[in-house]
Each structure stands twice: as C-alpha cells, then as structure tokens.
Amino acid sequence: MRNSLKQTEDPFTKLNKPFQESIKRIVDIIGSTIALIIFSPIFVVIALLIICEDGRPVFFKQKRSGLYDNAFSMYKFRSMRVRSTPRSKDKSSSSKYNWTTGVPDNFVFKTASEANPNITKMGHFIRKYSLDELPQFINVLKGEMSLIGPRPEIIEITRCYSTEQKMRLTVKPGITGWAQTNGRSNMNHGEKIRCDLYYVNNFNLWLDLKVILKTAVQVVAGKGSV
Template sequence: MKRLFDVLVSFVLLVFCAPLFLFLVLVVFLDIGRPVFFNQQRPGYKGRPIIVYKFRTMHEMEADGLLGIGDAERMTRVGRFLRSTSLDELPQLLNVLKGEMSLVGPRPLLMDYFPLYNRRQMRRHDVLPGITGWAQVNGRNNLSWQEKFEFDIWYVENRSFLLDMKILWLTVVKVFKREGVSSQGHATSVRFEGNDK
C-alpha cells in the first residue's frame, strides 16, 4: 500500500508540478549555471548506495574558485530560498518513482556517516529513506544528531500509513510556515562526527 501510494502521489506531483520544475531548472541555471542538478551517493535501504537528486543550491568549490570556504559562503540567495522552502528536494520524486526512496522515511544522509553509526542508529536503514520524515517535522536542523536519530528510529518502530499521512500533512504546514531552518542560521546541518564527539 505504501509503495502504491508513493508511486501514485509522486507521478501526480511530477505532472502537476512540471511547470514549476521547468521554471526552477531555468532559475538555477541562470543563478549558478550548469549542472542544474546536484547528484550525490547516499545510503539507501539496508545501506545500499543510491544516487539522490536535488537542485543545486551552491557554487562548486573548485570550478568557481571557492575551494576552502564553507557551505554558507558557497550558497546563493536563490539556493537559500530553495533550501528554506524544500524546493531543492523536488527532483527526489524521481528517486521515489524508481523505488529508491519513499515520500516518508528517515532522510538519506552522507555516505561518510555510515561507518560512524552504532547498531541502534543503523536501524534507520531498515526502511526506504524518505523525502520527509519524523525528524523533519519535529525540528529538522534545530535538532542534535542524537535527537534526529531517535526520531528516525521511533519512526522505523512505529511506522504506519496513518503516521505517514500525519508526517506529510505536517511537512506541508511547516514548509508554508518556513519552519525547521536552524535557529543558529546554518545553511546546512553541522557534520556528524560520530557518537563520541
């Protein structure tokens, strides 16, 4: 039922949002140039690598001569808007159609983090990663890594179709209210350095 729902909703959204999708392609191209999409390998179900798609929000480090500066400095004004509204995640509907992601599930994090998880934290990979999740509607970047992982594991242990509907509804509300952006002003989350850090 979850997979059927994911496919139907993703397909409808891609068709309905096609004009917006094309508009964002043009906006990102004019703002940053090519490539328009940011593709990165992330751990998927059971930790198997997948390529996650996003709209680019930052200048390339080397290509633009900005090597050595932080994410906040590389992010453009357009990119910051895309991040705060989650519009940069729109291409991940293609990941959902391919069966690599779900609409709801723990967010796919960096491959670098994978060896740093303890056994309990590894449980976040017992389900498909999601475009949105329980951690995202409960604080997003304002949460510590430990809090994020606990929300992810709680979702894995308590997942249901009704819970997914609740998360999707809360996601829509929070996107329109522009909630969940770090109160410290971080453009991106601070890196996860392991459980002893």
C-alpha cells in the same frame, strides 16, 4: 569495496508488515507521479533561474545510504556555485567522520543559521522552502526512496553507525520524515536517531499521513531546511 549491510550482517528486526508496505509503495508511485506532473512548471522555472544565475548543471547528485545501507544517487536542485570559494575550515570526509563507537549524540551535520558563501541567491530561496528537494520525487518513483521515512544520510556518516543507529536503515529513506517534522535541521544527531527509530518501531499508514500533514505546514511556513 564497501559491502552493504544486507550482504554482511542483519542486526535488524524487519517491519513484517507486508500489506502496509505494499500500500505504501503504491502510494509512493502514485504520489510521486502526481507530484512530478503538478510541479513540472516549477521544475522548469527553477531550472531556468539556476541557469541564469550560475549556469549548468541544474541538478546536484550525491551518494546517500538507502535501504539496508545500499548506496544510491539522491537528486536535488543545485544550490551551490559551480566554482566554489575554498573554505579554510573544510576538512576531508575521512578526517571529519572517524568515530568508532557510533555517531555522537551531540553531533550536528549543519545548522539553519550556517553561513556559506557558496550558496547562490536562488539556492538560499529554494533551500528555505525545501524546493531543492523536489527532484527527489524521481528517487521515489524509481523505488530508491519513499515519500515518508528517515532522511537519507551521507555514506561517510552511516559507515560510523552503531548497531542501534543502523536500525534506521531498515526502512527506505524519505523526502520527509518524523524527525523533520519534530525539529528538522535544528536537532542534533541523537534526537534525530530517536525520532527515526520511533518511526521504524511505530510505522503505519496513519503515521505517514500525520507526517505529510505536518510537513505541509512547515513548508508553507518556510521553517528550517530538511
């Protein structure tokens, strides 16, 4: 069984900002609650459109690495077909991600132009405008995520992290973050890590506010996908 970093090693310098972290959690609770109420009509519409196009389920759950590499189930609106068409170039996660000295800087998990025949018409739309991410406000309310922070990475990738790369796991993953407002899906892993570590090292509530404002502009513009 895979042990969490919190149990096995602690190579990190804690934020040591208890007041700001407490305020951040309060903001997360209030913000996610308000968001879930405001977006509830959109939840219903998206759910109905997903069901009409490709049936159930409405939500997609995937294990991601959270604070201190503790796994949690991240929620999204389903954007892929239930019965997916096999893709000849697909490989198992174990053969894809087997780096032993850290994830290479030039690695790119996906690109904005990547074509996937299994994405539904509704899926293309909700991905373009990041609407598939809305259910993650549930993760925020539960305390598994924050409104702002590094995007939660898949476990197969974080298990290959170097000690430096693991430092991005010292804060809760977020719905959006500094990396997403400075390149989003168009940046490689090295650039993403540098942005995430900048956030970890410079965390404050004003930086969170700046990320929120920049995210709002990008979502309205439909720029890339988080």
